[in-house]
Amino acid sequence: MQHPANVSGVDMVKWKIGDHQYAVPAVAHAAWQAPDGRYGVVLTNWTTKDRLVAVAAPRLGKSPTLHVCGRKMEISAANVRQDGCHLTVPSLGCALIVNQDRAR
Numbered sequence: 001m002q003h004p005a006n007v008s009g010v011d012m013v014k015w016k017i018g019d020h021q022y023a024v025p026a027v028a029h030a031a032w033q034a035p036d037g038r039y040g041v042v043l044t045n046w047t048t049k050d051r052l053v054a055v056a057a058p059r060l061g062k063s064p065t066l067h068v069c070g071r072k073m074e075i076s077a078a079n080v081r082q083d084g085c086h087l088t089v090p091s092l093g094c095a096l097i098v099n100q101d102r103a104r
Helices: none
Strands: 006-008 012-017 020-025 027-033 038-046 050-056 065-069 073-077 079-081 082-090 091-097
Touching: 027 050, 038 050, 038 082, 065 082, 082 091
Parallel strands: none
Antiparallel strands: 006 050, 012 020, 027 038, 038 091, 050 082, 065 073, 065 091, 079 082
């Protein structure tokens, strides 16, 4: 695992049962580096609502690939903006953003 990426737009889901209050991020995320040098960020959405987030990680480069798995699986170029990669993590789904550059 790597130092976490900066992920913005993650809502907290809050609920109360009896006297106990709970709050959990709607989207969990982690960064990693593959043995061949590719860097990626994986995000998971445990809620039943699609979540729009932005991932800022310079190591993703200028043209990372986005893999999304929800009701269907899609692979596309990530939507890279000045403040990071913008993507929707589908309800009960996950997304993976990968820099395709391999270390030499």
